[in-house]
Amino acid sequence: MSLMEQILALHSVDVQVRALRGRLDSAKHYLKTQETHMRDLQAQRDEVELQRKHTQAQIANLEMEANGVGVQIQKMRDELNNSGNTKQYSAILTGLKSLELQKDNFEQQALAQMEKVEQLVARIAQFDVKLGERTTLHDKATTELHDRTKETSERLGELDRERALAASHVPAPSMTIFDEVANMHDGEAVSTVMTVDARSREYACTACNVEIPYQLYSRLLGDGTSLIQCLSCKRILYLEMAELEAASKRKPAAKSV
Ligand SMILES: [Zn+2]
Structure with a gap:
């Protein structure tokens, strides 16, 4: 086998390895994306849940304060009923009004916080719906990755061995070039050359369409001991x-010119 034949043999198995591994990688990537979305959603939900707990605790405090003032009010009302004179009566009445205002204030604040809790509970419910949807997607992605791993692992093992065997025939410097170019172009490491115009010796790389100088083209017709790359x-x-074949037919004619 010539060096180029070895490279082509390696290339044919390399693209299969890459395609299969690519399928696995995309399933892994999809699952990871779902995990990230779920984590983000859960973190946002936790944040809102924490706010709800804090607000609930504030409501409990406000209600306790209001109840405390309520007890004082009741006491004062009793005092009011038992007050001995007008002066005492009006003093208690003033105090009573102030306390009632305080109690009302606590109750209003508690009410406002209750509305806030309702809003937070609604937001948590929205997060739960979204989390439910994400969980479905996440489960699907897990199954998909599991199935793909199962169906490809055996074939991938075979191909990895085939690739290693094909690579063992390629000299190290050529192997380095092959790996570099294959990585650069997602596995498309090789390209054919086409004749654009034989008379004017115009040739082009079929992958990128850039012109191939005649010197390179003629080396491709040579003994094939070294790799030739598109410039x-x-x-x-x-x-x-x-x-x-076309080139070998043209050669004698070219010499006679
Ligand atoms: Zn090219």
């Missing part, structure tokens, strides 16, 4: 059989 996209270049 623009860096993909490893090769000639398809039809192109090779």
Whole structure:
């Protein structure tokens, strides 16, 4: 096998490994996204729940205060009924009015806080609906990842072994180039070269359409001991059989010119 044939053999298994791993990675990524959404929602819900608890505690305090004042009011009313003279009566009455205002104030504040609690409870309910929807999506994503892992793990193991075998035939420097370019182009490490115009020796990389100089093209027709890369996209270049045949037919004619 020539170096390029080894590279093409490696490439054909490499793209399969990448495709399969890509499917697994996208399922993992989807699950992670769902987990992040759920965590965010839960954190927001916890925050609102904390506010609800604080507000509930404030209501309890306000009600306690109002009850305390209520007891004082009751006491004063008794005193009022038993008051001996007009002066004492009017003093108690003034105190009583002030206390009633205080009690009313506490009750109003408690009422306002109760409305706030109602709003917070409604928001918590909204979060629960959203969390329910997210849980469904999260469960689906978990199943999807589990199924994909199950269906691909065996095949992926085989392909990894095939890839390692194909890679073992490729010399280290060429392997480095292959890995670099494959990573650069999501596995599209190789590209064919097409003849744009044989007479004027115009050739192009079929992946990026950039012109391939004739010097490079003629090296592709050579012994194939080193890899030739596109000057623009860096993909490893090769000639398809039809192109090779066409080129070999053109060669003698080119020499005679
Ligand atoms: Zn190119």
